[in-house]
Amino acid sequence: MFFHEPELQYEVTVEEPDPQFAKELQQAIGGVEGEMRVALQYLFQAWATPKEHEEYRKLLMETGTEELGHIEILATAVTKNLRNATDEEREDAAQDDMMRMMMSGQSPRQILSAGESAMPVDSNGLPFNGNYVVASGNLAADMYANVMAESTGRLLATRLWERTDDPGMKDMLEYLxxxxTMHQNQWLAALETLDDPVPVPASFPQEKENQEFNYxxxxxxxxxxxxxxxxxxxGESVDGHGExxxxxQNSDGKGTAPSPDSSVYSDPNRE
Amino acid sequence: MFFHEPELQYEVTVEEPDPQFAKELQQAIGGVEGEMRVALQYLFQAWATPKEHEEYRKLLMETGTEELGHIEILATAVTKNLRNATDEEREDAAQDDMMRMMMSGQSPRQILSAGESAMPVDSNGLPFNGNYVVASGNLAADMYANVMAESTGRLLATRLWERTDDPGMKDMLEYLxxxxTMHQNQWLAALETLDDPVPVPASFPQEKENQEFNYxxxxxxxxxxxxxxxxxxxGESVDGHGExxxxxQNSDGKGTAPSPDSSVYSDPNRE
Amino acid sequence: MFFHEPELQYEVTVEEPDPQFAKELQQAIGGVEGEMRVALQYLFQAWATPKEHEEYRKLLMETGTEELGHIEILATAVTKNLRNATDEEREDAAQDDMMRMMMSGQSPRQILSAGESAMPVDSNGLPFNGNYVVASGNLAADMYANVMAESTGRLLATRLWERTDDPGMKDMLEYLxxxxTMHQNQWLAALETLDDPVPVPASFPQEKENQEFNYxxxxxxxxxxxxxxxxxxxGESVDGHGExxxxxQNSDGKGTAPSPDSSVYSDPNRE
Amino acid sequence: MFFHEPELQYEVTVEEPDPQFAKELQQAIGGVEGEMRVALQYLFQAWATPKEHEEYRKLLMETGTEELGHIEILATAVTKNLRNATDEEREDAAQDDMMRMMMSGQSPRQILSAGESAMPVDSNGLPFNGNYVVASGNLAADMYANVMAESTGRLLATRLWERTDDPGMKDMLEYLxxxxTMHQNQWLAALETLDDPVPVPASFPQEKENQEFNYxxxxxxxxxxxxxxxxxxxGESVDGHGExxxxxQNSDGKGTAPSPDSSVYSDPNRE
Amino acid sequence: MFFHEPELQYEVTVEEPDPQFAKELQQAIGGVEGEMRVALQYLFQAWATPKEHEEYRKLLMETGTEELGHIEILATAVTKNLRNATDEEREDAAQDDMMRMMMSGQSPRQILSAGESAMPVDSNGLPFNGNYVVASGNLAADMYANVMAESTGRLLATRLWERTDDPGMKDMLEYLxxxxTMHQNQWLAALETLDDPVPVPASFPQEKENQEFNYxxxxxxxxxxxxxxxxxxxGESVDGHGExxxxxQNSDGKGTAPSPDSSVYSDPNRE
Amino acid sequence: MFFHEPELQYEVTVEEPDPQFAKELQQAIGGVEGEMRVALQYLFQAWATPKEHEEYRKLLMETGTEELGHIEILATAVTKNLRNATDEEREDAAQDDMMRMMMSGQSPRQILSAGESAMPVDSNGLPFNGNYVVASGNLAADMYANVMAESTGRLLATRLWERTDDPGMKDMLEYLxxxxTMHQNQWLAALETLDDPVPVPASFPQEKENQEFNYxxxxxxxxxxxxxxxxxxxGESVDGHGExxxxxQNSDGKGTAPSPDSSVYSDPNRE
Structure with missing residues (x-):
């Protein structure tokens, strides 16, 4: 069950509204590396976690809920980059071919579909996709997925940081x-609490896998x-179970396909 | 540049063709945890790797190329589960309501679109999506993505292993x-060769991030x-850089959106 | 900024776990009529609402936050329908062809990808899509979108109610x-506070539209x-502005396409 | 059964071809607010309407067929904006860096994939998606969906109107x-013919829903x-059925997930 | 501009409603081989065809309009397979586990989202996708795309014909x-009117392509x-232009990637 | 089973890196007309081909494997267009508004998500989609699909050739x-080896189709x-089987939908 406060988790200021940066920020909202992904990923992982892993469920709920607030921060940043222009600037822009060109870098749908607002899409306007979310039902696999999500997420944030000179935007990105950084560390800390988790899933009896090719x-x-x-x-394998x-690569496995049933009309010739 | 041999990397036999299992195997071909994902992921990562990381490029090319052969193995398994029924069995099936019901678990498109063949789709018929591929341009992020991909991939293979009694299918899955197991270990070994890579990206000067909330x-x-x-x-953070x-959670950041331009007609009332 | 409590907004009990119903419930999570849609829709609308419409922003935030808890309720219902079988039942199922057939109606990915958990997908396994969310930047358009969303949402819930006999599931659906019902009413109430909003957008000067064909x-x-x-x-039009x-249908507008540039090689013949 | 005439429903002229506007027009063809959505939505709704609602079926067929002609109008507008440049202008453009920059705002696929033609995609090149279509099988839900579709559609058209100075394009948009305007009014008129339709679906016996939280x-x-x-x-609810x-928000519903079956290998630790 | 008549292009009767067949028919509506694809493909091709190819534009408009009616035929077939059960049969079904199992083969969304109606989706519930449509702006390429579309379309129809015993459904499919058959022939006839169209596009000066590897x-x-x-x-190539x-396969092209800019933080190590 | 060599199938050089061209090249990688499509299409077709068509299986495997190398060539071209700028040029660009505008034509994700690398997406950033692949299980249908794929592919390559002045890029495209050209010819040659394949599928007994409307x-x-x-x-039809x-168009087929079951709540009115 969720509650909200109208305040943002972190202050968002924009000195120089920049519509092209508003488009790039969308990657951090609805992109594969974005905050919608991690928010939903941690929540779905939490909801799948049974009683015997109660501490991990709490950890996931706390952080998933935090990430919802990051979507809010970024949505605010987008509207401030799209809207804060003064009327004077707007008139100039309308009269100025140069500005029009600059605007060619904007996302058309942020205007046409959303009236100068943020959208649940990425920087190309591609809608958020539920398959970005990894919630495998196995805690170790999920923790690796979370480390990866925070790695590509932090990478994205640093690249956005490079592409703006606005002090407010830089400050917000430094917070994110x-x-x-914290989230990478906390998922790695969670991985360290597990007992010999590699290869994932550890509970599969490893003697059943092919013993000739597993290392x-x-x-x-x-x-x-x-x-x-x-x-x-x-040398010894990282999991310590092999050498x-x-x-x-070599095999003589026969590469063949049986003939299909006549009812699928695979025959290219007249019968 | 690629070459092929007509042989499979590993023998595929099916004793009792099972159309429902053919559908489930699709998850390991075109699903988010499947072989198309890893094959393309390692190849795109390799193609992005510059000279100064030549050894990693080779590592990625070798394994990406291997994974192409895994798609082939699974595609063969699918046709063998869909097609190998004897004519006698087929006639029985046609006359038998029970069998028809069983067939209701099949994937319709494996018949209707592909004539009893494998497809680049998942177990629900959802087409493979290029956004499953992670190739971030940062080696550490990519290695975590690869560990994660092999974790969810191995998890999927063990679950498929549980859902078949066919000795040929079990044997193939034990190979995969x-x-x-090997691939999880090799990506972890590659991570160990990196120098202090967490938080990813390590090359971003960490003193620039917000120092109050990073741990x-x-x-x-x-x-x-x-x-x-x-x-x-x-306690000390896992990366060793903080406590x-x-x-x-607490803040008084103002949650507001500026007013949009009149040209987007946001006003719900008549002017 | 968001907060959570570990309790559900409404109790979820399942007497007879039913994997096929678990699959159908997915429609109410990640489907086009589902709770992910409304939760995100109301939040993105709220974040786009400027100061001068503060009361609507609050209304949207309150309800968007509530809907997040509905996803949680339904995710819990899914795991309880997938997992609560006793070990005894499971063994029976494994030995029983009839049960296996019944299971053919399950969603393969709820097992294969999620380990008997809920996913951000619909009842066909189609991932949630950010384009389900309507947040147009115009309050009247948004309110109609919200009435529509709650209409198809309630319709879905009543159809699910028809498809289960489980008293726990019926009770949960009666709550949803x-x-x-409430949400349909509150969005209609919000529409009634607007001043002559039809045709949407009302702020476009209606004398500029074509006056021959607008009614x-x-x-x-x-x-x-x-x-x-x-x-x-x-008779008089519903908006009261026309007859x-x-x-x-009739026109003699010329249906033509100019010739494309030679650089796109549209000519089908050799030059 | 459908018939065509080669004439357009409304004349389309373009004085100054504008490739960037051609890209924005795509939103009105294949976008979520576009004409493909409404055409298909009304037709699928019509085809689902049974005899006892014959008058609504006719209404839907008439308008769905009209909307097919709107796709045609917009496709014509796109080719005229992409192609009508004189050869002289083209040469200039090729030699002029400034023009090249301006062209950076074009849609690459309108050239590369379609040879300066319209496509069934939106302004970001995202393909039309069948899930934009709402045809719920309930007339009241459908009518609300139609009002909403025409609201976001008209909003889009007014925003496009703001972004062009071409008199031909303005005239076409004023027609659309x-x-x-008419279509919003006609769906609202159809809603008024229904008998107490809210909450939708009205035929669900409302005494069965939870009576504590429905208003x-x-x-x-x-x-x-x-x-x-x-x-x-x-105050009284809008539907007149409650107060x-x-x-x-408050509840003590237990938020838990049962333990999954061992066959899905959820255990992160070695057994 | 389009017109309709309420009659179907061909009579649709169903003797034994079959919900599973209703699901399979969806492939012929919204699937990649379906009627929505061809209808939209021919119309978009027509709208892109300039004056100098007027006869082809007419050909495409005529057939695109016909295909709209095929969607209608199939949508009618779907509702008749989903709805025509007598009330008696329905009651039986509700009480009968066997029937419930059989129903597990149904498409859940045809009930849940559409109230026993057809949808613009395929047999797996995957929504129609605008990228199925090929309208390349080159007539020869388009004609080959059309032959291909009618080939996979006829293949689908014959496979559906095999999967039903209902005389009404067989009769309808024999018409489609x-x-x-006709449409394959007419596109091939159109290809024959072109002057030496292979390799497509013929208007590209073939002497500019690499002369060592083109045959x-x-x-x-x-x-x-x-x-x-x-x-x-x-032997001579099919186009008659080479041997x-x-x-x-052999080359010594250097497979390398330059080093990326430092601002994308590709370096996996701390600086 | 696949093998690789580190060399490219054809040399790739870029004299003047051009980030906008890097974006357009993506169409030839992950677009519907691109190399991922043909590579996977030919491989899936090969894997579905049974023993009795062994020569076609070989043909498809040979070419599918070649196409994998074309993805590699284009990925290399993309990194060279994104990365090869000298540091000096980069500094200029940062200080120069003009350059910044020019960059507005870039793909944001090639930077933000991929660190100046190629991605499995098209020129709009739309991810590759498994449904681009046609592998129908019928050889004639597949061959027509292949001719079409190579036609739209060659058309794309010639359009890209027009949009670059870089001699290295022109040379690479002339090779592709x-x-x-070769691939169009080889698939046409394969079609010629078939015995009377039209209408596809030829093995369906043509006397069963409707004899009134098939020509x-x-x-x-x-x-x-x-x-x-x-x-x-x-005149005689192209297949030689009709006139x-x-x-x-004319029919009096009744266009009706039966009434749906009361359990789907289609009734818009209160009962």
């Missing part, structure tokens, strides 16, 4: 980057090549 | 599970609660 | 149906037909 | 805006607040 | 199959193999 | 155009018109 690096180079002596071709080796 | 666990519980003393609320703390 | 019902029947004397072909009439 | 405005504000005395918190009240 | 079959077999003496490895040859 | 051109013009004496309205005729 900091939260991503073999397989070269697919056209011509056979030497073991390059890399940390992934020799890396180096092999060439 | 083993390869996922603070933020509680969004409606009523303030005590620090639960978890590994993510106190975890526990705070309540 | 009641909330949809004419246009028949596209192949053969000319008589005015059927319906409430939309004669309905009945006309036949 | 007028038709949207209660629920505040989700973190701190309890006073009834703001708004038209949606007190609005104001309550705080 | 016949129309696809060479390239083997990508891992080990070099002999020319298999197939009609595509030797087929057989070569091995 | 040449390969498309009749049907006019949907609102007013009856004369047979225009075109090659598709008279073209010209008819007016």
């Amino acid at each position: 980057i900091a939260r991503d 073999a690096f397989m070269s697919t180079h056209r011509e056979e090549r030497e073991d390059p002596d890399m940390p992934w071709t020799q 890396f080796s180096f092999v060439q | 599970i083993a390869r996922d 603070a666990f933020m509680s969004t519980h409606r009523e303030e609660r005590e620090d639960p003393d978890m590994p993510w609320t106190q 975890f703390s526990f705070v309540q | 149906i009641a909330r949809d 004419a019902f246009m028949s596209t029947h192949r053969e000319e037909r008589e005015d059927p004397d319906m409430p939309w072909t004669q 309905f009439s009945f006309v036949q | 805006i007028a038709r949207d 209660a405005f629920m505040s989700t504000h973190r701190e309890e607040r006073e009834d703001p005395d708004m038209p949606w918190t007190q 609005f009240s104001f309550v705080q | 199959i016949a129309r696809d 060479a079959f390239m083997s990508t077999h891992r080990e070099e193999r002999e020319d298999p003496d197939m009609p595509w490895t030797q 087929f040859s057989f070569v091995q | 155009i040449a390969r498309d 009749a051109f049907m006019s949907t013009h609102r007013e009856e018109r004369e047979d225009p004496d075109m090659p598709w309205t008279q 073209f005729s010209f008819v007016q």
Whole structure:
């Protein structure tokens, strides 16, 4: 059950409204690296977590709820970049070909569909997609998904930081980057509480997997090549359950398809 | 540049064709956890890797190329589950309401669109989507994405393994599970070769991020609660660059939207 | 800024777990008529609402936040329908062809991708799509979108109510149906506070639209037909700004396309 | 069964071809607010309407068929904005960096995929999506969906009208805006012919819904607040079946997920 | 400009309503091989066709308009398969587990979202996608796209014909199959009127393409193999402009990516 | 089973990096006319081809594998257009409003999501979609799909060729155009080896289709018109199995929908 306060989690100011930056900010709202993804991901993970992992459920609920507020922060940043122009600036823009060109970099739908507002879409106007959310029902897999989500999320935020000179926008992004630092760390901390989780899923009895190829690096180079002596071709495996080796891809498995049923009319010729 | 051999990377046999399992196998072809995702992900990551990281480029190319062969293995498994029924069985099926019901679990498009063949779609018939592919241009982020991809991929393979009794299918899945074990390990080994990569991206100067909230666990519980003393609320952070703390979400950032331009006709009333 | 409590907004009980109903419930989570749509729709509308419409912003924030809790209720209902089977029942099911057939109606991804959990997808496994959200930047258009959303939402809930005999599920749906009744009423009440909002957008100067065809019902029947004397072909228009009439579709606008530039190679013949 | 005439429903002229406007017009063709949506929506609604509602079926068929002609009008407008440049202008453009920049606002696919033609996509190149169409099988829900569709459609047309100075384009849009005025009115007129349709669906026996919360405005504000005395918190409800009240969100429903079956390998630890 | 008659282009009768067949018929409405694709494809091609190809524009308009009526035929077939059950049958079904199982093969959204109606989606509930439509702006390319569309469309119709025993449904499909026969033939006839159209686009000056590899079959077999003496490895090319040859894939093009700008933070290590 | 060599199939050089062209090149990677489509299309077709058509399977595998290398070529071209700017140029760009405007034509996600790399998306950032792939299970239908794919592919390549002045890019495109010439020819050659394949599928017994309308051109013009004496309205049909005729669309099939079940609450009125 959720509650809200009208205040933002962090102040948002914009000195120089920039419609093109408003478009780029959409990537952090509805993009695959954005806040809608992480908010929903942590909430769906929480709702799937059973009693015996109660502490992780709480952890996920706390952070999922925080991320909802990040969508709000960014939506506010978008409207402030799209709308805050003075009437004077607007008139200039209308009369100025140069400005019109600059506006060609805008997102048309932020105007046409949303009346100078934020939308649940990415920087190309692609709508948010529920399949961005990873909630696998396995805690270790989910934690790796969360570390990855915060890694690409922080990467996006730093790239946005590079593309603006507005002090208000830089300040907001520095806050969001900091939260991503924390979230990367907290998911890694959660991973450390697990007991020998790799390979994921750990509960699958590993003796049932193929024992010949489970620690073999397989070269697919056209011509056979030497073991390059890399940390992934020799030595103990990272999970501590095997020894890396180096092999060439090779098999004589027959690549065939049986004939389909006549009722699907696969025959290209007249009967 | 790619080359092929007509043989499969691993033998595929099916004793009892099972059209419903053919549908479930599609998840491992075109699903978000499937082989198309990892094949394309590793290849696009490789193509983005510059000279100074040549060894990683090779690693990615080798494995991306291997994964192309996994799509082929699974496509073969699908046709064998859809087509290998004897004519006798087919006639029975046609006459048997029970069988017809069983067939209601099939994917209609595997018959209607593909004539009893595999498709680049998931187990619900949802087409593969290029946005499943993560290739961020940052090696550490990519390696975490790869660990995650192999975690959800291995999880899927073990769940499929539980849902079939066919010895050929079990054997094939035990091979694919083993390869996922190796791939999880190799991406973790690659992560270990990096120098202090967390928080990702490490090259962003961390002193520029907000220093008040970058290691603070933020509680969004409606009523303030005590620090639960978890590994993510106190002690040294996992990246070794900070100290975890526990705070309540709190701010007085003003949540407002400026007024939009009159040209977008936001006013609900007649002027 | 958002906060949560671990309790649900309404109790969820399931007496007889039903995996097929779990799949149908997904429509009310991630479907076009579902709770993700309304939650995000009301929040994005709120975030776009400027100061001069503060009361509507509050109204939208209150209800958007409530809807987040409805996703949670339904996600809980899904896990309870997928998981609550006793071990005994599970063993039976495994041995029973009949049960296996019944299971063919399940959603494969709820098992394969989510480990018996809810997902941000609809009843066909189609992922939630950000374009389901309507937040137009015009309050009257948004209110009509909200009435419509609650109408299709309540319709969906009543159809789900018909498809279950489980008393817990019926009770939960009766609660959700009641909330949809309220929400339909509150958006209609908001519409009534507006001053002459039709045609939407009211602020566009109506004298600028074409005055010949703005209140004419246009028949596209192949053969000319008589005015059927319906409430939309004669009498005062609903908005009170015109008089309905009945006309036949007719025009001699030239239907042509200019020749494209030679650089797009439209010519089908050799030059 | 459909028939065509080669003439357009309304004349389309373009004085100054404008490739960027051609891109924006796509929103009115294949966008969520566009003509493909309404044409298909009304036709699918018509085809679902049974004999006992014959008059509504006719109404829907007449207008759905008209809307097909609006797609045609807009497609013509797009080709005229993309193609009508004189050869002289084209040469200039090629030599002129300034023009090249201006062209950066074009849609690449209108050139690359369609050879300077219209496409069934929106202004970002996002393809039309069948889920934009609402045809719920309930007439009242459908009529609200239609009012909403014509509201966002007219809003889009007025915004496009603001973004062009071309007299031909303005004239065409003034026609389309007028038709949207009519269509809003006709769907509202159809709603008025229904007998007490709210809450939708009216045929669900309302005594079965939860009687405690069906007319209660629920505040989700973190701190309890006073009834703001708004038209949606007190007084008779709009449907006339209840009395609005104001309550705080509150419940002690247990938020839990049962443990999943061991066959989905949810356990993150080794067994 | 379009007109309609209330009659169907071809009579639709259903003797035994079959909800599972109703789901499969959706593939022929909103699927990639369906009638929405061809209707829109021919209309968009027509609208892009300039004066100098007027006869083709007429051809496309005539057939595109016909295909709109095929959507209508199929939508009628769907409602008749979903709705025509007598009340008696319905009661039986409700009491009968066997029937309930059979219903597990239905499309949930045809009930939940559409109230037993047709939808603009395919047999998996995937919404129609505007990118199924090919309208390239080049007549020869379009004609090949049309032959292909009618080939996969007729293939789909024959497979549906195999999956029903209902005489009414067989009769309807035999009509649609016949129309696809005609349409394949008419697009091939249109191709024959073109002057030397291959390779498409013919108007590109062929001497500008690479002259070494434009008629060479390239083997990508891992080990070099002999020319298999197939009609595509030797003899005159089909377009009559070259001579087929057989070569091995081979090159020493350098596969590299330059280093990205530091502002995208690609460096995985701390600076 | 696949193998790779680190060399490209064809050299890629870029003299003047052009970020806008990098965006347009994406159409040839992940667009509907792009190399991901053909690569996957030919491979899925190959995997579905049974023993009795072994030569076609080989043909498809050879070319599908080649196309994988074309994705690689284009991905390399994209990074070279995005990254090869000298540091000096970059500094200029940062200080120069003009350059910033020019950059407004870039794809934001190539920077924000991919760090100046190629992505599996089209020129609008729309992700590759598995439904672009046609693998019908019928060889003739597939061959027509392949001719069409190579036609729209070559058309795209010639349009890209027009939009660049860079000699390296022109040279690369001339190579790709040449390969498309070959591929069009080889699929046409394969079609010629088939025995009387039209209408597709040829194996459906043609006497079962409706014999009245299978060679009749049907006019949907609102007013009856004369047979225009075109090659598709008279003379022998292209497949040689019929005689073209010209008819007016006409029927009295009843356009009706039965009443839906009361459980879907279609009634708009209170009961």
